[in-house]
Amino acid sequence: MQLKHETGAPPQGGETPKAALPYLEIRDVQKSFGGVRALKGVSLSIEPGQIYHLMGENGCGKSTLIKIISGAQPADSGELLIDGKPVGHLTPVAALAAGIETVYQDFSLLPNLSVAENVGLTQQVVAASGRLARRLDLTQMRATAERALAAVNLPTSRAFLATRTDELPMATRQLIAIARAIASDARLVIMDEPTTALTKHEVDNLIGIVGRLRAKGVAVLFVTHKLDECKEIGGRAVIMRDGQKVAECDIADHTKAELGFWMTGKVLDEARYRAQPKFGEGLLSVDGLSLKDAFANVSFSMRRGEIVGITGLLDSGRNELARAIAGVVPADAGRIRLDGKDVTPRKPADAIDAGIGYVPEDRLSEGLFLEKPIEENIVVPVLDRLRGAFGILDGRRSRDLAKRSVEDLQVVTPDVANPVQSLSGGNQQRVLIGRWLTINPKLLVLHGPTVGVDVGSKDTIYRIIQRLADEGMGVIIISDDLLELLQNCDRIMVMRKGEVVERFEAETLKEEALYRALVEETTARTAQ
């Protein structure tokens, strides 16, 4: 064992004493999508009362594995056994009936139904084995909901039970999703990145809940990439890379660097990309920008060639601030000046005219026309400039522009006529950045620039960002990837409850301090 550590070869499980019969066993499960092999034969055994952390980078196959366990998708081959009995492939109802509950990353709450219905209904649907011609037992539904809500320390008042879930804040929705998972007699609770929307205090609450579940013999499987949290919670680490399980071990026995190495196959490089920034004259000044119920009185300024990071939790107002700067959802008070000129956008076209490019967070729904060719996706903001004779689009110039952009950003594609959906996530993101570069923006706002992007592409995107800043563009990065901000920015602003609460110089900042600022413990208090 010790030897394995030193050579860096990942351990392959078999370390825990075989005390209990595994509740769930997965044997050599494979799954492909089109030609892509998402799972190349994964085996895993889940024991009652144990905590697992399924770790790996985006695209390593962990979400596919979760979908197979929860019955959302069938495996192509391999076996699933519950209590030692093969179960074929699971449907959602069968998985729930077997006691497998999933807390999805998007919470999977029905927005138009009440809290009580969201928490208490599933139990009755499962009890009816999915046959729906049954009477709804309101009393049972309410009782179940009350019990589960109390277990996660949420209110159980009539008024709260009757509230629609889309009217609640993110953190509450997260807890409701957890309450639903434990409302019935779950034997395995899968939590897909459950702490993203939570504050430190709420994370502690969650850890308490997990402890109680464990004491009842319930297994908990976290899907996560937050190494710190895994270490705090403890349990077993299951590490995946490239569709395979590369390691399984007790999380306490290994350092973050080791775990990170197995996840990425690379030595974690935390070095800064930012080197010798050259700032020009003042570029942007934002004064007292406010939007009701989102953010208030945000002011900052930046110079040419500067990279400013903005972070905060989901409900901190960072997303709304980004959209306001881009004119997608305009602010209702305050000013944005670019080169001294008031350009406060009322609509996206205003921002584009002023020279503000905005790369949205959700490139699938907000940004790209997936079925359309790469070329059309790139040239769309500058169509008027490509007008040829009689106002008809000049196809050759459009194609040249797209080709230049694709080369410039190292998009891997044989032909700009291919649809954007034929590209990988990282390449799609570069197409989107390329689109905004066609307008020669003075300011580029990147919202979650590497969400769903693999490591190699991340590196390319970071280099592009640095190059753009060096050429004198101002860049704003809104992200919850703290390392990304530390590696790329000159300054970082932290938002909480709609206000900018901390401003840091990135060069000397430690991730630890930034994280604390993010999750409510004021750094001022802990530092002094």
Added chain:
Amino acid sequence: MTDTTFNGATPDGNDKASLGSAWRWLLRHPPVVTFSLIVLVCLVVGAINTDFWQVSNLFDILRASVVRGLFALGVLVVLASGGIDVSFTAIAAFVMYTVTMLVTNLLPGLPMPVILLVAAAGGACFGALNGLLVHTLRAPSLIVTIGTQYVIRSFLLTFVGTALFMNIPGSMEAFGKLALFTHQSANGSISVLPAFVLVLAVAAVVTWWILERTLIGRAVYAVGGNAGIAERLGYNLRTVHIFVFAYAGLLAGIAGIMHVASNRLANPFDLAGTELEIIAAVVLGGARITGGSGSVIGTLLGVVLITLVSNVLILVGIPSTWQLAIIGVFIVLAGTVFSLRARS
């Protein structure tokens, strides 16, 4: 609101807050908006022409609401599940004409309950076919039902018949004439509330019960809220799709028979073109066109509002050609209010 105007000491801010919360309450209870519009129309029309306040008028509106109401309840269920159905009038026309013809020619003595049962079953079959197509083709339900609407109507006119049926079966005629309530006004004129309004009442209660008190009802809203999530949570989309369209078809079949019974003739060209009006009534009642919401009470109010506008404006000298404009304005108005709800 009267409370705050009485209380002179209320500071401005509080006043604004209560106005805001009243507004939010209103947005959360869309039928209130519909009801207010009904009251408004009644007051305006009644003030101009006092003839409006007559029992016979109320009876007329109720009578005219039955077929629309049955259609609208079906549309409500489909809309709540996130779909849309425009084939229900074609289903109703097919069922009413075919059933009337078969009963007249083959089984003239068939009692009314059996006729209703056959019509309901026929309508449900057509509806289930819609649901199956929507589910298996994964096609937008608007497109599918536009298609089936044309096919059903063409089939009716080509193979079943185009001639008017004036001699409807005795049991249907008797049912149409059956009075629930007879009222004699001061000037001696007699007005009758037909018993078939009870069919709508029963359908409304049953629909309410299904939507609010059964698992399938909650599943309809769940799927309308977000089909992908509902599927993950164990709701069977196929069941829900087939159920909602079959239920809409069932109500359409019954509505067809009601239409024949109240008009005492079966015309295969009837009912065509009223689809949008019915969908408008449901949307006026607070159902979102994008699914996941809507209530039986709101739908009934929407139907009453549409019926009111089409029946009584003539009393105040507004030409019937203007009715459409007024309905149009109401729809835009209600649509705006309800979309504010979505944004808030």
